[in-house]
Amino acid sequence: QSALTQPASVSGSPGQSITISCTGTSSDVGRYNLVSWYQQHPGKVPKVMIYEGSKRPSGTSNRFSGSKSGNTASLTISGLQAEDEADYYCCSYAGDSIYVFGSGTKVTVL
Amino acid sequence: QLQLQESGPGLLKPSETLSLTCTVSGGSISSINYYWGWIRQPPGKGLEWIGTIYYSGSTYYNSSLRSRVTISVDTSNNQFSLRLSSVTAADTAVYYCASLPFADYYFKSWGQGTLVTVSS
Numbered sequence: 001q002s003a004l005t006q007p008a009s010v011s012g013s014p015g016q017s018i019t020i021s022c023t024g025t026s027s028d029v030g031r032y033n034l035v036s037w038y039q040q041h042p043g044k045v046p047k048v049m050i051y052e053g054s055k056r057p058s059g060t061s062n063r064f065s066g067s068k069s070g071n072t073a074s075l076t077i078s079g080l081q082a083e084d085e086a087d088y089y090c091c092s093y094a095g096d097s098i099y100v101f102g103s104g105t106k107v108t109v110l
Numbered sequence: 111q112l113q114l115q116e117s118g119p120g121l122l123k124p125s126e127t128l129s130l131t132c133t134v135s136g137g138s139i140s141s142i143n144y145y146w147g148w149i150r151q152p153p154g155k156g157l158e159w160i161g162t163i164y165y166s167g168s169t170y171y172n173s174s175l176r177s178r179v180t181i182s183v184d185t186s187n188n189q190f191s192l193r194l195s196s197v198t199a200a201d202t203a204v205y206y207c208a209s210l211p212f213a214d215y216y217f218k219s220w221g222q223g224t225l226v227t228v229s230s
Contacts, residue, residue: 036216
């Protein structure tokens with residue numbers, strides 16, 4: 001169960017769109033459309049933003065969207081806002097009730 | 111709305127056993143609708159899934175920790191627990207408990223987290 005690979009950092013200006021990638025294998029991301037994405041502000045508890053690849057929990061802004069292609073899942077934040085500056089983690093189901101997190105991406109709003 | 115709260119010692123010595131408890135409120139630990147999990151985050155680093163338990167007692171562990179980890183459920187107190195043996199400095203982390211809705215495959219509700227430091 002190796003950690004999923006995410007870019008260490010992504011940045012964008014207010015109003016722009018950014019995309020964070022999450023690369024796994026054919027045993028996790030590629031096999032199941034069950035990737036979730038978590039936002040974590042400094043010193044705070046992670047909060048789910050996307051689950052099952054592209055579903056948004058109630059209350060999550062529609063500026064957040066998820067997708068997948070092959071072994072790579074992606075989180076796109078459109079209309080970037082200052083409050084979006086945080087760390088983001090992907091997490092994939094890997095079968096047999098096993099989960100694996102990504103390495104994390106720091107999003108900076110310029 | 112489920113609420114979870116971790117509790118346990120914040121400081122351990124190397125080779126000791128880490129024991130944490132997660133108290134669940136707003137729902138039953140015996141519900142068929144949830145799995146219960148533990149996740150940790152070393153200072154300045156990323157999240158790591160430790161393991162998950164179902165009310166029936168079925169457990170699932172991260173292969174890298176399996177030899178040292180035990181997760182159990184205490185239905186009488188609406189709690190579930192984590193034990194991690196033979197700790198080292200590498201086990202220093204914030205430990206979170208969380209709920210996973212059955213068949214939804216994500217960590218929905220989280221506790222506030224508790225910092226456990228391993229130091230001699």
